[in-house]
Amino acid sequence: TNKYVHTPQGIFELKYFFNAGISRSNGEELASEAVKTKIKQLIDNEEPSRPFSDQKLVELLKQDGIDIARRTVAKYREQLGILSSSKRRRLF
Numbered sequence: 351t352n353k354y355v356h357t358p359q360g361i362f363e364l365k366y367f368f369n370a371g372i373s374r375s376n377g378e379e380l381a382s383e384a385v386k387t388k389i390k391q392l393i394d395n396e397e398p399s400r401p402f403s404d405q406k407l408v409e410l411l412k413q414d415g416i417d418i419a420r421r422t423v424a425k426y427r428e429q430l431g432i433l434s435s436s437k438r439r440r441l442f
Contacts, residue, residue: 372422375415385416386426393432401438 353364371379392410396402402410404423411418427434433441 372416372418375412375417380416382426385411385418386430388414388416389423389426390430390432393427393438399439401435403435406435 354361355364355367371381372385374380388411389407392402392407404420404427407423407427408418408420411423424434432438
């Protein structure tokens, strides 16, 4: 809510210092870094000839109780430096 902190390195919005959270279906909050780790694990264990689409990752995460939008999965995947499923398939 537009709160700022003055530090020796400059002025920062307070939310800069905290991870954004993702809500689980049971109401728990999960740090975005934990979701990124889960996405990476799913992709690391996928069959190389049939990589998971972002929508499939959403469905797999939902099975673990993590409700997340496809575009958020795509954003996290890109932040992790992981290519889209079609590009990962071409590399196989």
